[in-house]
Amino acid sequence: DQQVKQNSPSLSVQEGRISILNCDYTNSMFDYFLWYKKYPAEGPTFLISISSIKDKNEDGRFTVFLNKSAKHLSLHIVPSQPGDSAVYFCAASARFSGGYNKLIFGAGTRLAVHP
């Protein structure tokens, strides 16, 4: 059973418009949520995160919103640029034994930003 779900495999957006990527989770014990971006033939790179005690975190063109009651988070990219075309993974983090948080990933959403 997937604990982190990204229900949209793909999204197409026009350059300059807003991109909204969605993610749902089931485990209320998650304490951090992260977004990773992945280009072809490269490893995922960290984009932005949010603590479970916050409802919004902003970094430049990227904003993540967290709705704990709905167990839902979203990544907003404004304005979208062609260089944003990539696969975006949502990940949730929970503390396991040993003192490190473990990341559990969604299936990813492929974003295409076209001119």
Place this chain on the structure above:
Amino acid sequence: EAQVTQNPRYLITVTGKKLTVTCSQNMNHEYMSWYRQDPGLGLRQIYYSMNVEVTDKGDVPEGYKVSRKEKRNFPLILESPSPNQTSLYFCASSGDRGKNTGELFFGEGSRLTVL
């Protein structure tokens, strides 16, 4: 430059022929982990290590082995590869910040095909 280095990047092999994918990080991170990425399933954790000589199973450990004899290296061993291990593999590491957030630094990936 801080990085996680994996080798080989691409490999085609045959069923039953033992292989090792190497992983090395230069950030003095204690925590290292292996993930596999499959379509529709996202990234799933295979094994992780919290320090030298300390390793443990992730979510999909069957058919894999790891070792952590040095802090910087964390090789992934497939003793007898099978076609269902055809996948894209990522090594990742995490430092102090990741203890709380789970944030990982990923290598560029190793695409493995087992015939």
